[in-house]
Amino acid sequence: MNLNLYFxxxxxxxxxxxKEFGDxxxxxxxxxxxxxxxxxxxxxxxSKTKILSCKLFKIPDSKNVQKFRGLADLIAADGNSMQMxxxxxxxxxxxxxxxxxxxxxxxxxxxxxxxxxxxxxxxICFSQFLGKNEFRNTFRNAFENAQLVKNATACVQFLSKxxxxxxxxxxxxxxxEARAAKDLSSFGVFLGMKQDAAxxxxxxxxxxxxxxxx
Numbered sequence: 001m002n003l004n005l006y007f008x009x010x011x012x013x014x015x016x017x018x019k020e021f022g023d024x025x026x027x028x029x030x031x032x033x034x035x036x037x038x039x040x041x042x043x044x045x046x047s048k049t050k051i052l053s054c055k056l057f058k059i060p061d062s063k064n065v066q067k068f069r070g071l072a073d074l075i076a077a078d079g080n081s082m083q084m085x086x087x088x089x090x091x092x093x094x095x096x097x098x099x100x101x102x103x104x105x106x107x108x109x110x111x112x113x114x115x116x117x118x119x120x121x122x123x124i125c126f127s128q129f130l131g132k133n134e135f136r137n138t139f140r141n142a143f144e145n146a147q148l149v150k151n152a153t154a155c156v157q158f159l160s161k162x163x164x165x166x167x168x169x170x171x172x173x174x175x176x177e178a179r180a181a182k183d184l185s186s187f188g189v190f191l192g193m194k195q196d197a198a199x200x201x202x203x204x205x206x207x208x209x210x211x212x213x214x
Contacts, residue, residue: 003206004181005029005054005123005169009040013175015049021180025210027169029054029076029097037071052210054095060087073213079122082106089114094209096122097171102144105151109158116164121209124152125171126179126187149191156191165208166201181206 005027006014018026032040032055044051052073057065060083069075077088079099085106088096096115099107099122115122129148159166168184170177181202188198 001025001203001207001210002181003027003167003169003210005125005167005171006178007056007127007171007173011040011043011047011051014051015047017175017178018049021178021182023049023181025050025052025206027052027054027074027095029056029074029095031056031058032068032072034067034071037068041071056097057093058084060084062087062091065091065093076123079106082108082111085111086114089118089120092118093120094213095167096120098123098125098128100148100151100155102148102151105154107151107155107158109161112158112162112164115159116162119165119212121165121167121205122155122159123167123169123171124156124187124191125169126184127171127173127177128152130177153192156188156193160193160197165205167205167209168198168202 002023003025004023007029009028009030014026026049028051037053041053054074054076055068055072056076056078058078074094076095076097077084077093079085079096085099168187170179172178185198185202188201189195
């Protein structure tokens with residue numbers, strides 16, 4: 001199954017891209033407010049593409065998790081700190097996104113084990129590795145990219161060792177960052193996975209994630 005994820009909510013554009021790429025389903029992950037989520041859920045029903053709404057938490061907010069579980073198809077956490085990653089595991093969210101940065105990995109084997117036991121899938125977004133500003137200092141950009149790859153590779157190794165589920169998605173923030181889900185298994189290999197494991201991450205794990213939604 002080809003499952004992709006976007007960080008913006010242009011349903012018409014995403015539907016067209018999904019048809020072009022051969023994606024079977026798409027997750028739209030945003031820090032939706034309750035009214036925004038209800039409106040988006042209404043709009044997505046008109047699309048021929050299978051679109052799943054995903055409430056993205058950027059800070060720990062246990063009070064509102066249960067409320068949004070009844071409104072969104074999935075719940076995700078932005079892996080922007082060790083605290084956030086641990087919170088995601090404790091809350092048993094559906095997805096943990098990019099638990100690393102160019103500065104810190106925000107991740108260790110203990111966290112990977114908890115995620116595995118909680119059934120939380122980690123989604124690694126290709127867009128995280130795309131340059132955001134072509135006018136930035138070249139050396140600084142190269143150094144940051146090297147650190148980002150290093151920390152992401154360590155994260156993948158921990159997840160693999162813990163047998164925790166992983167997904168590779170485009171994580172596009174606009175049309176220019178969109179990539180076909182079926183092409184992203186090579187991204188997993190680039191981050192140190194064996195080819196068969198990378199293929200499983202992109203073909204089998206998406207099906208298991210959606211089956212788990214009931």
